[in-house]
Amino acid sequence: MRYTYTHCLSMIVTLLVLTLPTLVRAQQPASRIEGTILLADGTPGSAATVQIKSLKRATTADNNGHFTLDDLASGRYELQISMVGYEPTRQTVDMENNKSSTVIIRLKAAQNQLDEVVVTGQYEPQSMKKSVYQVRVINSERIRLRGAVNVIGVLNNELGFRFSNDLMLGTTDIQLMGMSGRNVKILLDGLPMVDRGDTRESLNQIDINSIERIEIVEGPMSVSYGSDALAGVINIITKKPGNERLGINARVQEETVGNEYSPFANQGLHLQTANVTWQKKGWNVSAGATNNTFGGWQGQATGRAKDWLPKDQLFGHGKIGYRNENLIVYYRLDALKEDLLSQGIENVNTRQARDQRYITHRYVHQVQGDWKLSERLQLNGQASYTDYQRRTQTTMLDLSTGRRTLSLGEGEQDVSIFTSQTYRATASYKVSSAVSLQPGVDINLDGSSGARIAGSPTINDYAFFVSSTINPTAKVSIRPGLRFIKNSVYNAPPAIPSLNAKFALSPRLDLRLAYARGFRSPALRELYFNFFDASHSIRGNPNLKAETSNSINGSLVWQAGRQFKSTLGGFYNVFNNLISYGIDPSDPRVSMNINIDKFKTTGVTLENVFTWKALQATVGFSYIGRYNNLLTATDTTNYAGGLPSFMWSPEVNTNLTYTLPTLDTKVSLFYKYSGRRPSYQTTVTADNQVSATLTEIAPFHWADITLTKPIAKYLTLTAGAKNLFNITRLANTSTDTGSAHSSAGPVPLSYGRSYFLGLSFQWYKN
Known part of the structure; x- marks a missing residue:
């Protein structure tokens, strides 16, 4: 093919036209x-x-x-x-x-830093590294990554925590380091929560969306926090105003319950929450509301009944406060309405069913203030009033006509009322750069009434406590303490001592050692609360003695900058007159609160926290032994076989979070192995002889996986799966009773594998 001059010129012009935009760019x-x-x-x-x-x-x-x-x-x-x-x-x-x-x-340090600030048991907020207590912190970031809808959903993967569920009442109890929930103090911003029974159901009656972090101190804290703190303290700390002038937060989450879910048929789990904060010239106001609806789970139940009871919770909170350089003061109200429904099985002959509703109202009023008078002196005051009511409403439903009538059986229509007043004041005074002093007073006034309460009893507890922080050198910190108690019902010990010490062995290695004497007076619920229904036969015991304990614990912490921290801990606790369930000597069919002569727990823990590039991980191990209290029974008791002194159980947990920078996404895996839990089942023979049989609750694996990704400037998407191994019940070597107060039968753990999808909105204006 021959190209003329015209052809060549035309090709040059065409090339220029095609390439001109590229050349210009x-x-x-x-x-x-x-x-x-x-x-x-x-x-x-x-x-x-x-x-x-x-x-x-x-x-x-x-x-x-x-x-x-x-x-x-x-x-x-x-x-x-x-x-x-x-x-x-x-x-x-x-x-x-x-x-x-x-x-x-x-960059602002996230709250998952290894040296984050803690407040529980401290004179003033300080880093964990400087604290004489070994404190564990679950920060807001980990709570958010869990996609949790309640506090139990956050704690269930933590080392040393185990839970038991009472399907009949829809409640969950906690166990910490081998001790039951009645020996764990639950605090909301440093003030105690009230429970009706011995289970710590209050943990599930706190709005998860209002929580900033959870601080856990293991071991007796009786000097600082008084009764119920034998095993440790769980302090739920709510969100405080930041630097923003106006903030709006909202969250919705939908979750399956096993294979059951429907957004319109009251199946599954549905959460909606909204919060607003405002502050100007030192004044701050916040308010929020949350609705958490759980549709229940059929499980192995048939007909109208469900293994896991439907639950509807409505939370509300409001707060007003003022702060400046030297003063912080606020009032806060937390309110709860909870409605559980237990639907009975239809009687095919009468076409009637017996339904029960458990309706709870809880109102917690708080007033707190911190006043910095000088660089040396600071005052703190706290007061709270709790009004707690739980109502049982039993009805008979005629399924053929739909007519509902009240049932008049024993304990089927009643209201239990518990009120609690707490007044606490402390002063922190720096005597010198090496010595600080903290005296304080603590007053607790508890009262109760109701059909299941014997009379209208009250217990008043007055205490004066004092502790001191002594720093003889820059590497040693010693904190002795004493608590003096006057109880209206019991003769408390003249003084309860504690001694904590921290030694900086090197810039990276810290040693903590502690001894504490614990004291716990029986609660009103243990003394006077009688609980009889179709599945429970529990009687209070007004002759209970007060509990005491002696505890030793220690930890060795090695920390390499911000990348790695390893904590090796050990504890040994001896409890005298520990309150637990036993057999009523007048009726072997009835359980009652009794004093156990001696009880012990011991164990070791190892927790490692590290970050490497985009990976953040926690790997832990514990081996905990619980003393076989049957060894201290009276000589008239006959037990089959030789019983070991301690029953041991291991745990392993892992929390992994990996950040994908290019996708701006976090992927988290939460795993825990809970080893076998040995126990004993006691039986009473016809001649009133007691025998014991070794039982064992099977080990299990638990895992959750979540994905968190910002999808817009103010929106974050969270999705994942919980209970990946689809655990529902744990095998046990005895007959099922369905009650949390018995060691017998398959143990209910969960409603199976679930999937969730949540959307969070955060908007701030400075």
Whole structure:
């Protein structure tokens, strides 16, 4: 083919037309973003990820915290900065042609830092590293990643925690380090929660969406917090105002219950919550409401009945406060209405069914204040009033006509009322740079009434306590303490001592040792509460003695910067007159609260926390032994076979969170292995002889997986699966009773594998 001059000219023009836009774009001046990432303490944020999401471009800061993004056209870009251990940050940059923009970005430490601040048992907020107590913290980030709808859903993967469920009443009890829930003090912002029975159902009656973090101190805290703190303290700390002027938070979550779910047929689990905060010139106001609806689970039940009872919870809270440089004061109200429904099986002959509703109202009023009078002296005051009512309403339903009538059986229509007043005041005084002193008073006034309560009893407890922090050297901190108690019912010991010490063996290695004497007076529910229905026969015991304990614990903590922390701990507790369930000597069919002469727990724990690039992990192990209290029975008791002194059970847990920078997504895996739990079942023969048979609750594996991803500037999506191994009941070597107060039968654990999808909204204006 021959090309003429005209052909050649035409081809050149065509090529110019096709390539001109590209040449023009190539000749446009490019821009650059340069920046420096700094951590909260001013050190370089090396390895921080900087991403321009709209262009799907990312880079990593060097050892000096510097980063560069080249060849950018003019326009507005949103930088997303993330780093393990620090809160994600966004910053908008406006670019002009042929110009460079320089930015300095300071990261705020996330609350999952190894040296985060704690308040439980402290004179003032301080880092965990400086605390004489070994404190575990579950921060808001871990709570969010769990996709939990209640506190039990957060604690069930933590080392040393186990739970038992009473399907008849829809309640859950907690066990910490081998001790039952009645020996664990539940605090809301440092003030005690009230429970009707011995189970700590209050843990499931706190709005999970209002919680900032959970602090756990294992071992007796009787000097600081008084009765019920023999095994330890769980302090639920609610959210406080930050730097924002106005904030709005909302969350919705839908979850299956096993294979049951319907958004309109009251099946599954449905959560909706909204909160608003405002502050100006020191004043702050917040309010929120949450509705948590659980449709129940059929399980092995038939007909109208369900294994897991439907539950509807409505939470509300309001707060008003004022703060300045030297004063913080606020009032807070937490309200709860809970409705559980137990539907009975239809009688095919009469076509009638017996239904029960358990209706709970709880109102908790709090007033708290901190006043810094000088650099040496600080005062703290707390007061709370709790009004707690649980009503049982029993009806007979005629299924052929739909007519419902009240049932008049024993204990089927009643209201149990518990009121509690707490007044607490402390002063923290720095005598010198090496000595601090904290005296305080603690007053608790409890009362109760109702059809199942014998009379209208009250218990008043008055205490004066004092502790001191002594730092003879920069590497040693010693904290002795004493608590003096006057109880209106019991002769308390003249003084309860404690001694905690922390030794900085090296910049990375800390040793903590502690001894504490514990005291716990019987609660009103244990003395006077009689509980008889179709599945429970429990009688109070007004002759109970007060519990005492002697406890020794220690821990060795090795920490390598922000990347690794390993904690090896051990404990040994001896309890005298521990209150537990036993057989009523006048009626072997009835359980009653009794004193056990001696009870012991001991064990070791190992927890490792580390971060590496985009991975954050916690790996823990525990081996806990519970003393066989049957060995202390009277000589008239006959037990079959030789009984070991301690019954042991292991645990392993792992929490893994991996951040995918390019996708701005976090993937979390929560795993726990709970080893076999040996126990004993007692039986009474015709000649009133008691025999014991070794029983064993089977071990089990539990795992949850979640995915969290921001999908817009203010929206975050959370999805995942819980109970991946689909555990529902644990095998036991005895006959099922369905009651949490018995060691017999298959143990109910969960309603099976579930899937959830949640959406969170966060908007702040400074």
